[in-house]
């Protein structure tokens with residue numbers, strides 16, 4: 001079989017700005033500039049060396065054309081996707097020689113101001129959805145309730161997932177919810193939001209920025225950086241989220257096709273994954289992803305996550321920085337932060353209590369069945 | 385649980401107006417493909433099964449079962465009275481739609497519950513299709 005050109009692309013730089021529920025006295029431009037500078041510094045790349053750009057912000061709608069002036073560069077490639085889809089898009093551009101150094105950055109602050117309403121990005125405006133009082137928690141709850149009715153998945157399993165992730169954030173000094181420990185009992189005792197999701201089954205809203213730089217493995221050898229390699233990736237999409245009813249039988253295994261592709265590209269299987277930086281908007285979604293990706297059979301995810309298996313010292317540690325539940329959940333930067341956390345974990349950048357011993361392979365995911373898509377990528381400490 | 389008094393109302397367009405006109409006349413209308421027979425919802429320019437343009441609006445039975453549900457306590461916006469029950473209804477003809485369940489208590493909602501459409505005028509132009517236990 002021909003060598004997969006993705007394997008000659010690596011992630012050379014990553015950076016997270018400060019994250020907070022609300023970043024007082026910070027504007028989005030400053031935040032984005034910090035994300036870009038931090039990422040370039042981490043990779044050891046000068047601004048004018050960037051020849052591919054995919055930079056965005058949530059409120060001010062900063063775009064790649066604008067930041068080209070800030071970088072003093074003239075890109076020959078611009079990306080349009082965000083999160084993991086954007087990373088894979090950029091990797092593809094590098095693998096096909098359309099660009100050699102791609103800078104991605106994303107930031108959000110000042111977007112959620114009307115607190116009597118759910119956050120603006122959670123509220124669908126479609127005429128067959130909005131009038132029924134839906135928002136993202138309700139959409140994902142409709143997937144979870146069906147699974148619970150068909151397979152008998154218990155609220156205790158959902159609570160264990162939340163508690164495992166929040167326990168990581170509680171000891172991560174960079175996490176928004178640092179210092180806030182959480183047990184499954186805490187999750188079950190928190191107020192109900194959209195049955196079966198209690199408040200602590202749901203991710204937070206916050207503000208922050210992040211960046212990531214990709215280049216060729218060849219180029220990375222000349223940089224003062226710690227490269228992490230791309231083993232595989234893929235998207236799995238089902239059309240219009242928050243428009244079509246989230247029917248489990250149609251979308252419940254979203255991500256399976258992407259996982260099969262990514263595992264095949266990397267020549268590995270689920271048992272080879274050391275770290276699971278999975279997308280964690282709501283607790284049940286993690287149970288579903290383990291099933292969809294083939295870590296366990298469909299219907300068995302509720303049992304799979306028990307017995308400490310997804311805790312930081314378990315076989316499949318979830319969201320080792322605290323994830324969207326406890327680390328941060330800002331704009332679309334948070335999608336990029338799944339890959340960033342995978343990189344930081346493989347580089348051994350977390351505190352000892354959050355470091356997975358001898359971690360070599362990490363899987364990062366975006367999306368979920370309630371949103372009718374799941375994108376993912378697998379990264380490794382060694383070049384495949 | 386009862387119909388909401390103040391919800392964001394749909395603004396029908398050329399594609400969706402037949403559905404909302406039907407609701408106002410007490411009929412649950414959906415598109416059916418004349419080439420392959422599939423019922424398609426939400427309204428679409430071509431069939432999602434065979435891409436035919438030969439789509440026809442037909443009246444449906446308005447009967448179905450609760451496919452999944454969630455009882456919502458944190459409202460989308462303060463105008464909503466809680467709790468309210470969001471459901472996916474699997475209709476007799478095999479299509480799915482989102483709605484709210486009324487005329488029952490939250491603890492009575494179950495996957496598989498037989499339900500029927502009940503129309504509630506929300507404005508002069510818009511009538512919303514809620515669902516209640518069948519035969520209630």
Ligand SMILES: [Zn+2]
Pocket residue numbers: 417418419420421422431432433434435436
């Ligand atoms: Zn058809």
